[in-house]
Amino acid sequence: MTDRTLVDRLLRTRGSAVISAYLGLPNDPTEQRGVPIRLEEQLYQAGIDPRAAPALRRDADTIRDAVAGLYDTLRNGVALFVSGEIGLFEQVWLPRIVPDRVIVGQRPYVRPLLATQQRCPRYCAVVTDHQHSTLLIASADGLWESDHLVSPGVRKPNFAGWYGLAEYTVRNRAEGLVRRHHRHTVEAVENALRRNGCELVVVGGSRHSVAEFRTVLPRHLRERLAGSFTTNPRVATPAEVRRDADEVVDRWNRERQRRLLDDIRAHAGTDAARVVSGLTGCLSAVNERAVDLLVVRTHDTAPGVVCDNCDLLAFEERTCAICGTENRPVPDVYEEMVVAVLDSGGTVEQVDSDAPVPGHPVARLRFPVPAGG
Ligand SMILES: [Zn+2]
Incomplete structure (x- = not known):
């Protein structure tokens, strides 16, 4: 699963x-x-x-x-x-x-x-050189090998002849084989992502191999590339690959969050009606199903209430403001907000307590909602 x-x-x-x-x-x-x-x-x-x-x-x-x-x-x-x-x-x-x-x-x-x-998303780490590729799947459950490819190498020229020509021919053939090896690796990565439900790809190898492999990545894989790391594929242990690849994914995550928060700040500057911050404003926006992106701090919680009849969320009102049904207390109203946002097709970002969030919680909206409404 x-x-x-x-x-x-x-x-x-x-x-x-x-x-x-x-x-x-x-x-x-x-x-x-x-x-x-x-x-x-x-x-x-x-x-x-x-x-x-x-x-x-x-x-x-x-x-x-x-x-x-x-x-x-x-x-x-x-x-x-x-x-x-x-x-x-x-x-x-x-x-x-x-x-x-x-x-x-x-x-x-x-x-x-x-x-x-x-x-810590599930990801596929590809450790590759010009002839070998190992695909590892990293998840919370552990690390397992999904595929290993060995492509034929080029034999050294063993005939006498004009040295320059032989070298030229061999080099051309070698480059063709390397390209083919990379293409096979790309196919294996596509399969591994599909089979294992991975979201991201991380590439490891010598600086040269990584650069070469990146050039053959099709666009849809480049969009999923979290980054790369330098390693010696012949001696690196799976644990070392995991450690290096985890660091790449951590950096990717921090960068993604930074862009997201920058985007919210930019919206707040140019389209202020589509950004709300503070629990009251965010609760209203969630109740209106208007939230496109909700940002909450991971460790913050707050008690609240929910109406089981119309799903309206509130702080502490005993009865629902819409239908009058008795509200049910919930230990963490942030959880209810998160689920409601996901339910209405929005996305949720949970950030560290020290993340520079422009207000907390903060939401980017699909459409403006009346303040406090
Ligand atoms: Zn209600």
Whole structure:
């Protein structure tokens, strides 16, 4: 299952009480002993104590059992989505440490998962030289080889003759073979992206090989190229490739976020009616289904309310301003905003707390909405 289909499925999941649990998993064995205690604290804070409904307590036990079984394969973090009532059990490895959090709601709590997927997208790393190409797929689950290509090389000339001509012929033939090798590699990359649901490509190799390979990349792959790194393909280990390629993806992400925020600032300058900032303005815009891009800080949360009848979001009103139905409290109104924006075809960017955001939260709109309306 690709990262995106998992999120899509989670976004469609509804139940009367779904537990979402995020836990950071230390690689240090001495710190691992603290994991069950941290889980208990989070369960308790989410209201899952001996007085909680039996179904909820059973689901909490499912999570305890799952976490107890993780010790042999500890990675940076795990997300668990559980509801016995609707047969939901989903365990997702997280490539980064996320703050511990347990939330009980009517659907899975997806913000931390979306944020990690955005920061660590599944990608294809191509390590290539003039004759060999190795394609590795990097995801939160690990790193695996998707393809390995070996193209025929050129034999050295072994005949006597006019040296210059022989060299010229051999060089031409060699260049043709290298071009063909690169073309085959491009085809393999296209297949790997399709098969593995990757969004990005990272290229590694000698400076010369990388430059050469970039020239044969068709436009649709160049648009997905996060960048490149220099390595010696004959000696680089998969772990080293991953480390170098992760750095490339990190840089790509920071650059992408910087462009996005610049774009919002530019909009605020020239088309101010299509940018709103602050929670009140953004809530109104989300309620109007007007948000094209919502930017929120990853670790910010705020309680709020939602009307189950018309999906209207608000801060604290007891009843819905449109239909009068009693509102349901939610622990994090940002989560509701994120899901509503995705639901209406917009995009969401979750940024670090120290990102230079022009107002928080901030939204770029498809059309202006009345302030505070
Ligand atoms: Zn309503």
